[in-house]
Amino acid sequence: EDQVTQSPEALRLQEGESSSLNCSYTVSGLRGLFWYRQDPGKGPEFLFTLYSAGEEKEKERLKATLTKKESFLHITAPKPEDSATYLCAVRSSGGYQKVTFGTGTKLQVIP
Amino acid sequence: ETGVTQTPRHLVMGMTNKKSLKCEQHLGHNAMYWYKQSAKKPLELMFVYSLEERVENNSVPSRFSPECPNSSHLFLHLHTLQPEDSALYLCASSPLQQGGEAFFGQGTRLTVV
Numbered sequence: 001e002d003q004v005t006q007s008p009e010a011l012r013l014q015e016g017e018s019s020s021l022n023c024s025y026t027v028s029g030l031r032g033l034f035w036y037r038q039d040p041g042k043g044p045e046f047l048f049t050l051y052s053a054g055e056e057k058e059k060e061r062l063k064a065t066l067t068k069k070e071s072f073l074h075i076t077a078p079k080p081e082d083s084a085t086y087l088c089a090v091r092s093s094g095g096y097q098k099v100t101f102g103t104g105t106k107l108q109v110i111p
Numbered sequence: 112e113t114g115v116t117q118t119p120r121h122l123v124m125g126m127t128n129k130k131s132l133k134c135e136q137h138l139g140h141n142a143m144y145w146y147k148q149s150a151k152k153p154l155e156l157m158f159v160y161s162l163e164e165r166v167e168n169n170s171v172p173s174r175f176s177p178e179c180p181n182s183s184h185l186f187l188h189l190h191t192l193q194p195e196d197s198a199l200y201l202c203a204s205s206p207l208q209q210g211g212e213a214f215f216g217q218g219t220r221l222t223v224v
Contacts, residue, residue: 004153034211043115043201043215044154087154091211098167099211101154 002027002092004102012108013078021073021086021105029093033071035064036087038104044087078109114138117202117216125224126192132219134185134202140214141207143185145177148199148218160185161207192223 003026013019025033032051036044048057050066057064061082063074073086085104092098115136124130136143145157159167160179174196176188185202199220203213 032211041217043203043218044213046212046214049212089154089211098156098159098169099213100156103151103153
């Protein structure tokens with residue numbers, strides 16, 4: 001069974017204080033690892049897809065990286081508007097369009 | 112209107128009621144999904160429709176009944192729910208074969224009393 005574990009559960013940063021969120025996964029045949037951002041009261045918003053170890057994607061202050069066992073979401077010089085819950089998910093080769101999500105990391109950036 | 116739209120945004124229903132959640136997407140996607148999101152738990156995939164055909168039913172109780180009349184619309188019919196069914200119900204869509212890159216609606220916050 002596919003598993004996704006995210007850490008930490010919650011993270012509080014000062015504005016400008018860079019950090020990383022972790023997503024560890026166990027999957028039979030990775031068909032993609034996905035990062036989403038979710039604001040309170042809203043649905044998740046897609047950020048990145050990573051397919052193979054060594055791959056990196058960037059968007060503004062966010063950079064996602066992938067190894068064979070985990071992915072990191074690096075946040076450089078965060079701003080208060082980066083506060084949200086960040087979700088990680090994986091798609092495996094088994095199960096049509098089946099995507100398994102982690103429980104998320106709730107990020108709070110203090111001005 | 113663009114994106115994925117869900118109605119209603121909030122719903123309170125008794126355990127003997129019958130109600131339906133509606134989802135509409137204007138993105139031209141061929142796959143649509145229902146997810147359940149409960150506090151402190153990961154998003155749970157409930158149903159997947161691909162080209163209007165149900166391809167995944169993730170062991171969901173029969174009191175939840177999905178319907179996909181066309182590639183733009185998805186419904187979730189609810190009847191005789193339990194209080195533990197209270198959650199945020201999210202609809203999503205994606206291009207076929209791109210199930211991980213989904214566009215989500217705002218969700219329906221369901222409370223069963």
